[in-house]
Amino acid sequence: MSKPQYVHLDPTKHNDIRLIDDSSFSHAKDFKLVNIGFNEIASLSGCMPLVLVKSGNDETLTLACCVGIEELGNVYCGEERWLGHAVPLSIQCYPFNFTIEGNRVNVLIDESSHRLTKLSGEGAKLFSSDGQPTTILKQQQENLATLLAGQEQAAAFVSILKQHDLLSPLSVTITRQSGQSFHTDGLYSINEEKYAQLEADTVLQFHKEGISMAINALLLSLRQYNRLVQLTQSFDDPAMKVGIKLDNSL
Amino acid sequence: MSQINRIIIVGGGTAGWLTAGLLAATHSEPDKDGNKLTVTVVESDTVHPIGVGEGTWPTMRRTLSKIGIPEADLIKRAGATFKQASKFVNWHKNEIGNAYYHPFSAPQGSANLDITPYWLSSQDKKGQYANDVCFQPALCEAGLAPKISAHPNQSFVANYGYHLDAGQFIDLIRTHCTQKLGVRRIVDDVISVNPNENGIGSVETRNSGNLTAELYIDCSGFSSLLIEKALSVELVDASRYLFSDRALVCQMPYEDTNAPIACYTQSTAQKAGWIWDIALQHRRGTGYVYSSKHQSDDAARDTFAKYLAQYTNAPVDKSAFREIRFSTGYRRKFWEKNCVAIGLSSGFLEPLEASSLMLIEQSATLLAEQLPANTQVMPLVEHRFNEQLQGMWESAIDFLKLHYVLSNNNAAFWKDNRLEQSIPPRLLSLLKEWQFRPILDSDFSKSSDTFSAQSYRYILYGMLNSNSNINSASTYRRTLKHAEFADKQLSLNQALIKQLKSRMPSHRGLIESFY
Numbered sequence: 001m002s003k004p005q006y007v008h009l010d011p012t013k014h015n016d017i018r019l020i021d022d023s024s025f026s027h028a029k030d031f032k033l034v035n036i037g038f039n040e041i042a043s044l045s046g047c048m049p050l051v052l053v054k055s056g057n058d059e060t061l062t063l064a065c066c067v068g069i070e071e072l073g074n075v076y077c078g079e080e081r082w083l084g085h086a087v088p089l090s091i092q093c094y095p096f097n098f099t100i101e102g103n104r105v106n107v108l109i110d111e112s113s114h115r116l117t118k119l120s121g122e123g124a125k126l127f128s129s130d131g132q133p134t135t136i137l138k139q140q141q142e143n144l145a146t147l148l149a150g151q152e153q154a155a156a157f158v159s160i161l162k163q164h165d166l167l168s169p170l171s172v173t174i175t176r177q178s179g180q181s182f183h184t185d186g187l188y189s190i191n192e193e194k195y196a197q198l199e200a201d202t203v204l205q206f207h208k209e210g211i212s213m214a215i216n217a218l219l220l221s222l223r224q225y226n227r228l229v230q231l232t233q234s235f236d237d238p239a240m241k242v243g244i245k246l247d248n249s250l
Numbered sequence: 251m252s253q254i255n256r257i258i259i260v261g262g263g264t265a266g267w268l269t270a271g272l273l274a275a276t277h278s279e280p281d282k283d284g285n286k287l288t289v290t291v292v293e294s295d296t297v298h299p300i301g302v303g304e305g306t307w308p309t310m311r312r313t314l315s316k317i318g319i320p321e322a323d324l325i326k327r328a329g330a331t332f333k334q335a336s337k338f339v340n341w342h343k344n345e346i347g348n349a350y351y352h353p354f355s356a357p358q359g360s361a362n363l364d365i366t367p368y369w370l371s372s373q374d375k376k377g378q379y380a381n382d383v384c385f386q387p388a389l390c391e392a393g394l395a396p397k398i399s400a401h402p403n404q405s406f407v408a409n410y411g412y413h414l415d416a417g418q419f420i421d422l423i424r425t426h427c428t429q430k431l432g433v434r435r436i437v438d439d440v441i442s443v444n445p446n447e448n449g450i451g452s453v454e455t456r457n458s459g460n461l462t463a464e465l466y467i468d469c470s471g472f473s474s475l476l477i478e479k480a481l482s483v484e485l486v487d488a489s490r491y492l493f494s495d496r497a498l499v500c501q502m503p504y505e506d507t508n509a510p511i512a513c514y515t516q517s518t519a520q521k522a523g524w525i526w527d528i529a530l531q532h533r534r535g536t537g538y539v540y541s542s543k544h545q546s547d548d549a550a551r552d553t554f555a556k557y558l559a560q561y562t563n564a565p566v567d568k569s570a571f572r573e574i575r576f577s578t579g580y581r582r583k584f585w586e587k588n589c590v591a592i593g594l595s596s597g598f599l600e601p602l603e604a605s606s607l608m609l610i611e612q613s614a615t616l617l618a619e620q621l622p623a624n625t626q627v628m629p630l631v632e633h634r635f636n637e638q639l640q641g642m643w644e645s646a647i648d649f650l651k652l653h654y655v656l657s658n659n660n661a662a663f664w665k666d667n668r669l670e671q672s673i674p675p676r677l678l679s680l681l682k683e684w685q686f687r688p689i690l691d692s693d694f695s696k697s698s699d700t701f702s703a704q705s706y707r708y709i710l711y712g713m714l715n716s717n718s719n720i721n722s723a724s725t726y727r728r729t730l731k732h733a734e735f736a737d738k739q740l741s742l743n744q745a746l747i748k749q750l751k752s753r754m755p756s757h758r759g760l761i762e763s764f765y
């Protein structure tokens with residue numbers, strides 16, 4: 001796939017552009033880890049593993065979901081549809097994205113996207129002729145706003161987890177039929193032992209703020225690694241088993 | 251006694267074709283002998299329909315669905331747009347502004363409780379009544395559509411009627427009536443109407459001979475060929491309440507073909523009347539309705555031209571304005587013997603709240619529903635019909651007059667409109683009571699009350715001054731038990747506005763989605 005070319009969305013420049021549906025979200029077929037918002041934890045945790053990932057050179061941790069396996073790619077991208085009941089918001093938002101410049105949020109569009117066309121028979125317009133966003137675009141703008149809010153909340157969530165020292169390295173090993181195995185490092189999840197030892201006040205506060213629920217969802221979601229494995233069954237040399245090691249020492 | 255098998259409608263304007271459609275759609279089945287009702291429309295191709303009447307009520311949605319015309323056809327074939335409200339500009343000026351809305355949607359929470367008394371007695375800083383209690387004025391101001399998409403099963407978010415091109419609308423209903431509903435059409439001039447002891451004996455046409463039926467509908471417009479010329483049923487004059495008697499009409503193209511389309515009818519008060527401004531897909535329809543007793547025709551042309559000049563760079567050609575003269579009033583009887591008058595032949599009220607098309611829909615629906623089986627029971631239906639319609643017209647007059655009595659414009663036309671003798675008695679007594687209590691649903695409990703208490707609230711409280719009596723708690727002793735509920739509705743309204751703004755397409759966007 002060509003490299004994304006994100007530019008500012010502009011009612012004049014993009015007036016005749018039309019957006020084509022893609023229910024398999026094929027632009028994401030090589031994705032493995034996808035950033036998610038705090039507000040997506042509940043819906044995604046029953047569908048795919050949720051983890052924290054060390055990103056870039058600095059030590060920032062981001063909340064993410066795992067949708068793919070090394071060399072096999074995104075296992076949820078089926079031929080015709082997405083093979084899960086939930087789709088991470090940032091994938092749904094494509095070909096749109098946002099940047100924050102000063103205190104303004106600007107909407108971007110990937111001009112290289114295969115989802116865009118100028119042919120009038122296909123897809124739906126982004127702007128009506130008066131330059132106003134259509135329902136389709138407004139829906140996408142709302143998704144972006146939710147995504148932004150969710151990512152801000154996710155950052156706060158991560159810093160709470162750090163502050164209470166609740167994170168542990170997670171290592172995941174996936175073995176394929178041929179015996180070849182892949183090992184992923186740099187992932188983190190919740191240290192259950194430490195979590196169990198929290199002060200009563202903190203537990204109460206976590207409970208009130210929905211942190212406990214999120215923590216439990218994160219832990220439970222690790223079972224979804226099995227689904228990832230299952231989803232590779234139609235591939236050549238499918239994944240056969242997954243080993244998860246979470247360091248729970250105090 | 252004879253069975254009613256044949257109906258002749260004289261006139262093929264909006265009234266004639268809507269009536270034909272409703273009659274034919276309601277009575278499409280044959281009886282046990284295989285006889286079907288035949289509906290025939292006789293229309294002249296030398297006398298044209300009036301060519302105005304472009305704003306409707308939400309009732310038009312039901313009327314069209316009864317006749318079987320899908321909304322998409324109306325949008326694509328009659329240049330139609332969506333109407334969510336009337337906006338009254340300069341009718342009343344106060345601290346909050348010089349305009350207010352009469353939206354078609356009810357206030358927040360009205361299914362459970364009328365929150366108006368709470369709004370009235372609230373000490374908090376208030377905005378316009380309609381804006382505080384209903385989300386729709388905000389949608390209108392933002393140029394947003396009343397629903398998400400063109401999809402017919404899409405339940406609408408906001409209540410709406412239509413703006414439509416009168417000529418194209420007639421073509422649309424005519425084609426539907428003749429092709430789908432079996433309505434017969436005769437293009438010919440009626441040259442005389444022959445009365446007899448039953449009412450109308452026959453109508454004579456130039457080329458198609460003498461036509462007879464058991465029931466005749468007069469939809470011949472202002473010429474009132476049957477009800478007035480043949481049966482001499484006179485008009486009950488209502489010009490002492492509503493003074494306007496002229497209209498100047500002009501169709502304006504859009505300067506920018508992609509310009510936003512207003513989703514409401516705008517009525518702007520002028521020296522001796524008001525100007526309507528209706529946005530269709532490809533043009534605007536405008537008109538100045540005024541009282542010739544309060545402004546000369548020349549001065550009225552100037553007033554109108556000045557208004558139009560605000561919207562165009564091209565010079566305004568005053569000689570191109572079409573002038574329409576009218577008398578305000580309604581027939582003493584709408585149904586006389588075997589003749590029913592519907593449309594302009596039945597009377598006329600200035601188009602301030604698009605009541606004409608609505609009264610056509612109401613009359614034709616009632617006629618179709620109550621259609622007598624034979625001539626013997628006809629007088630019974632006649633009586634009921636007349637009583638009901640007289641109530642509807644009188645209630646429409648009260649409601650239109652309400653718009654005038656609250657203005658604080660001091661030009662002669664407006665001052666005269668506030669004189670007590672110019673106010674219909676029922677309205678006058680209600681106005682006196684409303685100084686001390688809110689408008690109640692029970693003030694309008696008759697089936698002929700075409701305008702609801704809620705419409706009255708939007709107008710009355712839209713023109714409220716902060717120092718008016720109803721605002722002061724001193725005269726108010728009613729129990730207000732549900733303050734919490736009412737407060738919640740007010741904040742819900744704000745939340746809803748925010749949500750809708752992020753979801754609804756623009757009005758033009760919605761219309762483009764039909765194509």
Ligand SMILES: Cc1cc2nc3c(=O)[nH]c(=O)nc-3n(C[C@H](O)[C@H](O)[C@H](O)COP(=O)(O)OP(=O)(O)OC[C@H]3O[C@@H](n4cnc5c(N)ncnc54)[C@H](O)[C@@H]3O)c2cc1C
Nearest residue numbers: 261262263264265294299300303440471593594601606607
């Ligand atoms: C200035 C103005 C603005 C208006 N604005 C609105 C509005 O915004 N909303 C609203 O609801 N209403 C409005 N109205 C009212 C609306 O225009 C009418 O109620 C509506 O158009 C119905 O008209 P009609 O069919 O009764 O008469 P017409 O349109 O006049 O039709 C009369 C028909 O009779 C036929 N006819 C006449 N003489 C003969 C003959 N001798 N032989 C055969 N056929 C004959 C004609 O050919 C024509 O088909 C407005 C009216 C005016 C005057």
